Amino acid sequence: MQRSRGTRSKTRKKLTSVKRPGRSNPITKKLQRFQEDDLVHIIIDPSVHKGQPHPRFHGKTGKIIGAKGRAYVLGINDKNKAKELIVRPEHLKLQDPE
Template identity: 70%
Template sequence: MVKRSKGSRSKTRFKLRKTIRPGRTNPITKKIQTFDESDMVHIIIDPSIHKGQPHPRFHGKTGKVGERRGNAYIVEINDGNKPKKLIIRPEHLKMQE
């Protein structure tokens, strides 16, 4: 029997797919954007940047920025009823309007 791989990016064929758009795929403004504490942000994973990427189960969730840690941010979300803290780089975050 063949064993199926169970990596962190398994079952994400459609979730971690980039749409085809003209222009620059990884603008520098995504990397240098800053957030303040208690800002609400959306977790939108950029699949072309692997560093600082959260687990795909958190793609599309909205959380609150707790603090800054190095180049990344601590984002607090509720996963069901359980509060969780995620360390995410700013390329994978989007400010909530």
Template identity: 65%
Template sequence: MVKRSKGFRSKTRFKLKKSIRPVRANNITKRIQIFNEDDLVHIIIDPSIQKGQPHPRFHGQTGRVANRRGRAYIVQINDGNKAKKLIIRPEHLKMQE
């Protein structure tokens, strides 16, 4: 029998898929966006950038920016009834309107 791979991005074939021809692959404005503490942000993973990417389980969730750590942000989310802190780069975050 072949042993199945259980990597970080396993079971994400459709979740981490980009459109066929996006307008711009890695937009610079996504890298330099600035969030303040207590801002609500959506976690939208950009699959073309692996650095600072959260676990795919948190894709599509909304959290609150707790702090900044280097270029990344610490985002607090509730996973069930437990509060979790994720370290995410701004390329994978989107401000909630």
């Protein structure tokens, strides 16, 4: 028998959200706006499947390169290789300026 290997395989803990009444999917996450060169954290919202990056990028930080429709193009270093991700704003969080 062949094992299933979908895009969400091996993510049982990573892609589960904490159940908090009334805060499951706030609209303000969709309405976030980012500028170019902003640093953002990739925090995947498991309740929104559209625009999710691959789970290996969960918790990483990237720089906004541009916009593509409703999504943003991020530049990220994966090990020592530069990659570009297309991610919707529900899965992004602005890094605190310190």
